[in-house]
Amino acid sequence: EDVEEKPYNENRERYSSSTVGLLKLLELEMQFIENLKNYTDLLSAKANTLQDLIDSVDRGTERTLAEREKYVSNPLNAFGLMRRTHQDWPKWHHYINTTVGRVELQALDDILGKAPDSQDMKEALIGMNRIERTYALEAKDLAKGRLLDKQYDIQLSIRDCLSLGQHKFQEGDYFRASMWYRMAIKHQPEPNAEELNTILGDPLKDLKLNYAKATIIHGLSTGNLSLSIQNVAELLNQTDDDMSREMSAFEPAPTPYEIGCRGLFPKRTKLVCRYNFTTTPFLRLAPLKMEEVNHDPYIVMYHEVLSDREIEEMKRRSGQMSNGWADQKEANSTKIRDIVCRHTWWREQSAIKERVNRRISDMTNFDFPPQEDLQVANYGLGTHFKPHYDYTSDGYETPDVLTLGDRLGSIIFYASDVPQGGATVFPRSRVSIFPRKGSSVFWYNLYDDGRIDTRSQHSVCPVIVGDRWTLTKWLHIVPQMFVMPCKPRKNEKSP
Ligand SMILES: O=C(O)CCC(=O)C(=O)O
Ligand SMILES: [Fe+2]
Incomplete structure (x- = not known):
């Protein structure tokens, strides 16, 4: 199914892991279509030329034998016939054999060389799966453009549904595989299915069989034998809602992380919003809008602290982005690591960057040079960041930690709205x-x-819909020696 792959390159940009990458992929598809347009124009020009030839010569069919005899009996006709067939035919032959759109075909090879590889496709499937599971979405809604409570004017194609079903089947998730196969079976057929199928393959081939397999295996593994003894027609006769209710009976309860992603932690009381004009003297002049999010551990938000202009500057000044990995690379490991986003550093010095850093000092009272770099991140299709700690004592030590000490505090600026999904969740503190x-x-x-x-x-949390951009700064402990002297811990809880 997959085309032969080049040796795997971990640093190759994956289109799926950021909207920056996905935009490049969309551009690539536009190039592909533009190229096909040029190619089909040339093909039709050639077809037109050949049609002109046919029209100019094809006068034999409607003639009787007597008429034909009369035609060749005239030397003016006979000579023309001789000359055309002797002189012109080889040239037409050459013309017909000449490849149409050599340049376009060459360009097509280049475009195809940039197509996503199977790992990128796999990441996209995993991203879709994450969205589906984290938010308890269902194939029957997703296939028809429904994401949570929003209806989009988008439909997945029959081949999209099939591909998602096959992925779940391979992953052993027979419940979801069955539901996706079901969506593919119920999909209205493609208008030009016959032609498409000769090129892309028939999506219906073995589909009902695979649907039955997935449903039966799911029925057997959950002890719901009624699922396993019905035939496909009976199964398809039931409503999608009934089917999904019956099949999802044994789904595990959501984890705290998933509950947080869905925005279902209980609402907090006793939290206030106020203007902070005390952390640093500067704030007396320009207080910041502060919102308490949690008291213990202390989590606080500031609003209207990054302007559109600063965001533009941040995107413009940040260098080439690289893959953000979910795990550290283990020595000699060939395991392909998950990508969580694309990120880079805002290294270039500018007044705007210093202003953002000074604002961080104002918000946190932390001391650090305003020239310090900030990290910029952009998320993609269903990308996420697993529950983790920003301190490094339980993991690897990065260069910043070796010189500046551990990461005492973290600050994230949201540089975009995210219409659906993409929350920052603290599962243990039950904060989203x-x-x-x-x-x-x-x-x-x-x-x-x-x-x-x-x-x-x-x-x-996995981004559902949106172009998630963030700006991050870790605040290290060593430079805070004088602004934040070490204090004994109050009412100690075991960590
Ligand atoms: O983007 C976020 O909300 C959090 C990112 C994060 O946890 C990190 O970069 O360490
Ligand atoms: Fe973090």
């Missing part, structure tokens, strides 16, 4: 924060005495 363009969230990863606070565990 949904991105709002221009807002920031700040929290501590360590107790005041420098010991790790496991309640700071946090994650980024």
Whole structure:
């Protein structure tokens, strides 16, 4: 099925992992279509030329034998016939054999060389799966353009549904495989199915068989034998809702992370919004809009603290983005690591960058040179960041930690709105924060005495719809020696 792959390159940009990458892929598809347009124009020009030839010569068919005899008996006709067939035919033959659109075909090879590889496709399937599971979405809604409570004017194609079904089947998720196969079976056929199928393959081939297989295996593995003894026609006769209700009976309860992603943590009370004009003297002049999110551990948001102009500057000044990995690379490991986003550093010095850094100092009272770099990240199709800690004592030590000490606090600026999904969730503190363009969230990863606070565990939920951009700064402990002297821990809880 897949085309022969080149050796796997971990650093190759994957289109699926960021909207920046997906935009490039859309551009590639536009090039592909533009190229096909040129190619088909040339093909029709050639067909027209040949049609002209046919029209100019084809006068034999409607003639009787007597008429034909009369035609060749005239030397003017006979000579023309001789000359055309002797002189012109080889030239037509050459013309017919000449490849149409050599340049376009060459360009097509180049375009195809940039097509996503199977790993990119796999990441897209995994991203779709993440969206489906994290938010408890269902094939029957997704296939028809429904994402949570929003209806989009988009439909998945029969081949999309099939591909998603095959992925779930391979992953052993027979419930979802069955539902996706079902959507493919019920899909209205493609208008020009016959021609398409000769090129792309028939999506209906073995589809009912695979639907039956998935449903039967799911029935057997969950002890729901009624699913396993019905024939396909009986199964398809039931409504999608009934079918999904019956099949999802044994789905595990959502994890705290998933509950957080769905925005279902209980609402907080006793939290206030106020203007902060005390952290630094500057704030007396320009107080910041502050919103308490959690008291212990302390999590706070600031609103309207990153302007559209600063966001533009940040995107313009940030260098080439690279893959953001879900795991550290293990020595000698050939395992293909998950990508969580694309990221880069805002390294170039500018007044705007210093202003953002000074604002971080204003918000946190943390001391650091305003020239320091900030990290920029962009998420893609169903990409996420698994629950993790920003402190590094339980993992690897990065260069910043070796020189500056552990990451005492973290601050994330949301540089875009995310219409659906993409929350920052603290599963242990039961806090979800949904991105709002221009807002920031700040929290501590360590107790005041420098010991790790496991309640700071946090994650980024899969983006459903949106172009998620963030700006991140980790605030290290060593430079805070004088602004934040070490204090004994109050009412100590075991971490
Ligand atoms: O983007 C976010 O909401 C959090 C990102 C994060 O946890 C990190 O970069 O360490
Ligand atoms: Fe983090």
